[in-house]
Amino acid sequence: MREAGNVTDQARNVGMDVPLPIRGTWRRAGCLLVLMIVSTWSLKSAENAPLFRLPTPNRAIFEPGGESRFFAPTAGKLWPSGTFGCVRTDGRQLHEGIDILFTQTDRRGEPTDPVTAVADGSVVYVNRKSGLSNYGLYVVVRHQTSGLTIQTLYAHLATIGPGVQVGARVAAGQLIGKLGRTTNTRSSISKDRAHLHLEFNFQLNPSYAQWHARHRVGERNDHGNWNGRNLLGVDPWKLYMEQQRLGSRFDLVKWIRSSPEVCRVFVRDSDFPWIKANPAFVRPNPRANKEGVAGFEIALDFMGVPMECTPRAASEMKRLVSNQVLYVNEAELSQHPCRRWVTKSGKGWVLSTAGLELMSLLTF
């Protein structure tokens, strides 16, 4: 402050005829001020930019009653069949993403919507052989954000964008490919139902291919560590609506951890890849830190996402038995009939075959 005062005094002493070095100082100060304003503004706009953008020009999701223009239904059904969860075959079949309707076509009626990355990330998987998947041509992009590693998956693409290959960095809004109708299923996707199948998912274990070779002997694995069995989705519709509601206050970790848990399971492992990839899901427990970690208490949502992992000391547990079911939320369980991690056994609950497999893969 004193220095600034001196400059003013000096300037006043010489009237309007400010000496050149001082003019330079003022110019530099002016530049600095402009820089500060610009950088504060861009910081502000980065804060205000949504964490995840929509991947196509279709924005009807945010318009009242726009769902039927946003979601592509399955043949002969209504738009809810294009949403996430147990929405297929009378609730018995899972749809692990959302189907976003095309908005534009060429003269032949083929969709032309550009598909763009929802956030900055890196390409981790590209399937260029349509015949290898019911997802047809698809791309998986990894995003690292606030202690979580989450992937977005863009399926049924007509073409894959230039430079989109494993290891490539992509910026939010960058072209991933063109919306299309590719799939290997016997019934094709008709032009009027052309859509982008979008997933937000977690990779359960980065060494899936090894697990598969050991536990699924003789079963083909065309997609390595990106086998669908190794991916656990979160609901993209709910995610976008919550982000729209909260704006810059949207917190991905908080949002996922606020979803209802379907059960709690204890595993005797003290270290597994999930907690390294997603430290934001670990709940601190000073007692276990002090006495030693005997295992983890894991809360799963209906999809099986281990959204809360609490290290436990041996002294905190009645039994130190792996895969014991500690708690079941029966109301939540009955809401999602297509995913069963636990099953009734006598008066209690045990892990189902699927639940045992999930834990085996999680701790592999």
Ligand SMILES: [Zn+2]
């Ligand atoms: Zn789909």
